[in-house]
Amino acid sequence: MKKNLETLYELQEIDLKLDGIEGVRNSLLAEIDTLDQKVAEARQELLAREESCASLDAEKEGLEVTLATEAENIARSEARLKEIKTQKEYLAVSKEITAARKMKTELEEQLLQKISLADELKGEIAERKSNLDALEGNIAAQKAEVQVKVDALERDITVDQTSRDEKMKTLPPAVVKRYAQLRKMRRGLAVVEARDGSCLGCNINLPPQLYNTLFRGDELITCPHCQRMVVYRQPQQG
Incomplete structure (x- = not known):
């Protein structure tokens, strides 16, 4: 019985050591998860800005199409002026041209705003891509360091677990x-x-x-x- 009692105490010491090692290991694995989360968040923020930029580009294209249509309408209306014979019709077409020119000016202002926003956003995207590359490199190095510690702990766990299993075999099941x-x-x-x-x-x-x-x-x-x-x-x- 004395041998069993001593084995129990030794088993307890191994288990307490394993508890401590597992705690440190889990903490390190959580640290790796946190590092991965930082990269994931940076990628998500970059993706959101790329999507915003793509949306701006689509809006720019829509404005350019509308501008081209307005320019064609103005050109046709101006051509019609030369063929109009009545004062009433002349005034009506002139009014249409004035409204179309005003619309064209507004569309051009909107387009310039979109271009400015898109350029600013593209500059931010380029900066974020550069920062992301640096972050990924830095975090990869940090993860490698942490993983070395995790691997060492897991080797210790394997050794201690083997010793634990051997001691467990010598004790009565009850x-x-x-x-x-x-x-x-x-x-x-x-x-x-x-x-x-x-x-x-x-x-x-x-x-x-x-x-x-x-x-x-x-x-x-x-x-x-x-x-x-x-x-x-x-x-x-x-």
Whole structure:
């Protein structure tokens, strides 16, 4: 039984170490996700501006078509003036030409605004593309550094997991089951030491007879207060 108790304590140490390693690993993986998110957001912002630019270009093309149509209408109306014989008809066509010229001027102003906005947006897009390229390069380097750490942690996990599995095989199934249950119930701490008559899991004094049984190490004892498995370990010399 003493061997099982010592194995349980060693198993606990491995599991606590694995918990810590997993926590660091998960934190690093979350850091990688955050870096990826930064790139994704930058790409999305660039895409939004490219879509806006494409929309502006489409509006420009529409204005150019409308301008060309108005110019043709004005040219036809001006040609008609030469053939008109009545004053009334002449005034009506002249009025049409004046309205068409006003519309043409407004369309030209709108077109100039679109061109200005498109040029400004294209300049911003070029800058964002350059920034994105730099960001991707920088983040790729950061991710590579983090991944090296993750890989090292995963190697440690593999080694410790192998040691854990070997120790688990030497313990009775009922003890392993109880250990696993306590780990879930007690936030990962299933096995604790008894020292100076107290359970180090809950810091409450153990009954003297129970402590004597622990000292002998001939059976598995649980703390009557926190229900954790309690072991007595000889103080390290020196």
